[in-house]
Amino acid sequence: MSATDHHRAYRGDFVETPSPGKLDIFEDYRLVVNQQGFIISFKRATTDTRKDVTWDSETVIPRGSFVLPTFCDIHLHAPQYLYQGNGLDLPLMQWLDTYALKAEEQLDSDKTLARRVYRKLGQRLVKNGTGAVLLFGTIGEETNMILAEEMRDVGIRAFVGKLSMDISSQPTYMEASTQESLASAKSFISRCRALDNNRGLVVPVLTPRFVPTCSNELLEGLGKLSKEESVQVQSHLAEAHDEIDWVRRERGMEDIDIFDKYNLLTPRTVQAHCTFLSPTDLSRIHERGTSIAHCPLSNVYFSAEPFRLREAIDRGVKVGLGTDIAGGYSADIMNAMRQAVVVSRMRQGRETMEQAKSAAVKKNLAIDWKESLYLATRGGSISLGLNSGVFKAGAPFDAQMIGICDPETSGGIGALELFGYSKMNEEMIEKWWCNGDDRNRKSVWVQGKSVWGERGNV
Numbered sequence: 170m171s172a173t174d175h176h177r178a179y180r181g182d183f184v185e186t187p188s189p190g191k192l193d194i195f196e197d198y199r200l201v202v203n204q205q206g207f208i209i210s211f212k213r214a215t216t217d218t219r220k221d222v223t224w225d226s227e228t229v230i231p232r233g234s235f236v237l238p239t240f241c242d243i244h245l246h247a248p249q250y251l252y253q254g255n256g257l258d259l260p261l262m263q264w265l266d267t268y269a270l271k272a273e274e275q276l277d278s279d280k281t282l283a284r285r286v287y288r289k290l291g292q293r294l295v296k297n298g299t300g301a302v303l304l305f306g307t308i309g310e311e312t313n314m315i316l317a318e319e320m321r322d323v324g325i326r327a328f329v330g331k332l333s334m335d336i337s338s339q340p341t342y343m344e345a346s347t348q349e350s351l352a353s354a355k356s357f358i359s360r361c362r363a364l365d366n367n368r369g370l371v372v373p374v375l376t377p378r379f380v381p382t383c384s385n386e387l388l389e390g391l392g393k394l395s396k397e398e399s400v401q402v403q404s405h406l407a408e409a410h411d412e413i414d415w416v417r418r419e420r421g422m423e424d425i426d427i428f429d430k431y432n433l434l435t436p437r438t439v440q441a442h443c444t445f446l447s448p449t450d451l452s453r454i455h456e457r458g459t460s461i462a463h464c465p466l467s468n469v470y471f472s473a474e475p476f477r478l479r480e481a482i483d484r485g486v487k488v489g490l491g492t493d494i495a496g497g498y499s500a501d502i503m504n505a506m507r508q509a510v511v512v513s514r515m516r517q518g519r520e521t522m523e524q525a526k527s528a529a530v531k532k533n534l535a536i537d538w539k540e541s542l543y544l545a546t547r548g549g550s551i552s553l554g555l556n557s558g559v560f561k562a563g564a565p566f567d568a569q570m571i572g573i574c575d576p577e578t579s580g581g582i583g584a585l586e587l588f589g590y591s592k593m594n595e596e597m598i599e600k601w602w603c604n605g606d607d608r609n610r611k612s613v614w615v616q617g618k619s620v621w622g623e624r625g626n627v
């Protein structure tokens with residue numbers, strides 16, 4: 170260790186979900202973070218780790234609180250934050266024309282407004298415990314630079330997607346040609362990487378919006394660019410009834426076959442929704458190593474079909490959660506976790522009724538709260554190609570401190586009612602999962618740096 174290195178320790182209870190359904194509670198552990206924000210030691214606090222690792226300062230997590238990995242939101246339309254909570258009265262294709270594209274065009278033409286919207290969004294996300302976010306931006310290169318700057322300044326881990334669109338229902342909101350679209354995508358990659366000094370906290374992502382807004386030439390070019398530049402890709406796949414009808418009619422193919430044909434189903438890809446994929450399609454997604462952003466709230470409004478979440482998890486598909494602002498109205502991944510469970514239980518309910526009528530093999534289509542916590546943390550992290558979401562040496566310290574019980578009064582914090590507290594256990598965490606909110610969040614760190622809480626910046 171060099172004399173200038175500063176190591177910070179955190180001592181208390183830690184909680185993680187390393188695989189679907191597994192919840193680990195580490196009571197009285199000490200986690201040591203180096204100056205670069207990586208965990209260098211995670212051991213029982215009573216073990217004398219000073220022999221191997223030293224630290225300069227120690228933060229004690231109060232009794233009744235625990236440290237959890239931050240949430241990952243792997244599908245969010247940043248410009249649509251402008252009208253979050255409005256306009257959910259239309260089917261997807263009409264909703265895009267009526268609200269989404271107009272809001273995006275407005276931000277591309279008003280940089281001051283774009284900066285205000287993006288700053289508020291970044292601050293809201295860290296307040297909600299989101300430490301990593303995969304964003305759809307707009308088509309405008311400069312507006313996406315503003316988005317990247319604002320996310321960098323908030324300190325969140327951000328994957329920024331400048332949209333690629335050479336077809337549009339809105340003639341004023343599309344790129345001038347396929348070639349210009351590809352050139353702009355390429356230019357944004359290098360500018361965004363430079364903005365972050367290649368630290369890897371703010372990362373560019375290729376973003377063909379969805380099949381209806383991209384020519385085959387554009388998709389082909391983006392598939393090649395992703396490989397050449399080792400850059401991640403995001404899009405929407407098999408999302409809504411009116412969208413899949415459109416693609417069949419206009420392109421004579423299925424979404425999944427088009428993306429596959431142009432090398433856009435790879436381990437670098439995150440596809441949102443996938444509600445209309447069959448179990449066989451999900452096996453293909455698994456073979457390709459592609460990740461899925463599950464956005465349960467938006468699916469209820471637009472998709473007409475629930476996502477086959479249980480089938481995807483059981484096949485080993487990489488899955489995380491997305492808020493899909495503003496197709497979903499909540500920027501809080503805690504809500505997405507609850508909605509994922511609720512939707513899966515309705516699927517299970519229908520299955521139970523069907524099973525009662527036949528001798529078919531019993532299937533379980535529900536997921537439980539612990540599985541949803543996995544999706545929100547480690548599942549999202551894996552989908553983004555990150556090493557976070559668990560506490561282990563070598564992982565970045567992306568974490569949030571959650572307070573459940575007030576140590577002074579022994580009462581619950583925020584909306585939580587407690588009639589006694591002995592220690593951090595599964596029951597306490599489940600209570601928080603059901604009824605907790607941002608009043609329970611005391612601190613948020615990304616890459617070892619405090620981004621919310623102690624600074625109190627919202």
Ligand code: GUN
Nearest residue numbers: 246269378379405493496
């Ligand atoms: N498909 C193409 N664009 C969009 C969008 O902005 N939101 C959602 N939910 N789906 C889309």
Ligand code: FE
Nearest residue numbers: 405441493496
């Ligand atoms: Fe979306």
